[in-house]
Amino acid sequence: MEIISQRKNKIWFAISLAIIIVGIVSWSIWGLRLGIDFKGGTLLELSFKNQVESNKVAQELDNIDFTKNNYTLQKTGDRSFLIRTIPLDKDQVNLLESTLSTKVGENQPLRLETVGPTISNNLKNKAIWALTLASLAIILYIAYAFRSVPKPANSWRFGVCAVIALLHDLLVSVGIYSLLGHVYGFEVNALFITALLTVMGFSVHDTIVVFDRIRENLKRYPSKDFITVANESVLQTLARSLNTSLTLIIVLLTMLLLGGSTITSFIAALLVGVTIGTYSSIFTATPLLVVWQNRSNKKVNNS
Structure with missing residues (x-):
């Protein structure tokens, strides 16, 4: 079975490029919905005792001086709403809650967050x-960990290719999240940055597993060319990578379906x-390493 080859590498790169372009287009058209962590403001989620209409809540928000034209309203449940507005002090929040309770219906706060502009810039x-x-x-770390890789392979190439694949993951994640933000109202907040850092760790871990097998096989089969060793290494680690990722994806899907709206x-x-990250560790990082190594070998042979 051939996964890594000169012909198939072009296919993997084309797929990656297409996904990145979709993300960039989404990002350029709709941008990212910045949460209060990065934009500053007050976020108030209210649960009403009885079902109420969104337009009724919006109508009352328009009648309050400090929220008029300065809010967004999102329905988060059958009887709950999320209100985002400019930074409010305690008295303004109390007035907002009491006004909605009187004019719309009895309610209780589920969540209240306020972040000032100075704090939001610091978080950025x-x-x-x-x-x-x-x-x-x-x-x-990767350059140091792979310092014993047999020549003519270079440990720095392993590290740089891993980070390029990582940047690929971040670009795609941000682009798709921009699309999800437009469709579902997802915001970029501190939790999103936490998710990106977690993805970085997972992606690099997956990539290192493949790269480590390449290093071992280079030592074991010094007479084989680099692209053959890379292909065999990917095949040897493919089942492990897919099984690990699928297990995690199943858990995440369960949490997505059964978890609360806040997460x-x-x-x-x-x-x-x-x-x-699973895709890039197999179909981006390793092909990049192969292309770089082949070009380096050609330069050495030509000289």
Whole structure:
């Protein structure tokens, strides 16, 4: 069975490129729905005693000075609504709750979060630094861990290819999440960054399993060419990678279907990331390594 070859590598790269383009188009058209963690504001989820219409809640929000034209309303259940608005103080929140209780119906708060603009900017910077430092640490770790890889293979190539596959996963995850945000209202918040970091760890772990088998087979079969060793290594680890990923995906699907609305977007981000990470560890990272190694070999032969 041939998974890694010059012809099939082009197919895998084309599939990856197509998925990335879909994500970029979605991102450029709809952007990302930033949550209050990164935008600042107040998030209030209310549960009403009886069923009420969304337009009735919206009508009363329009009549309140500090929420008029400054809110979004999302229905989260049969009798519950999520209100996002500008940062409100305690008195304003109390007034909002009492007004809706009087004019719409008796209710009780399920969730209340308020983040100021200064804190949201700080969280943005920390999120960017977290992703950047994690990527650099991964390159250094893999380069060190694979330092004993037989020549002419280079340990740095293993690290860089793993991170390129990782960036592929992040691009696709963000792009698809942008689409989910447009369709289902999912927001980018601290949980989303947590999901991305988790996906990074899972994706790199899967990639290292394949790369480690390539290293072992290079030592075991020094006479074989690199692309043959890479293909055999992928085949040897394919069942393990798929079984591990499918087990996790089943758990995530169960949580997505049975979990509460507060973790739905987080689980969805994990589900997308794990699926893409499984694909990239087999069909992106290894083909990249093969292409890079083949070009390096050609340069050596030509010189």
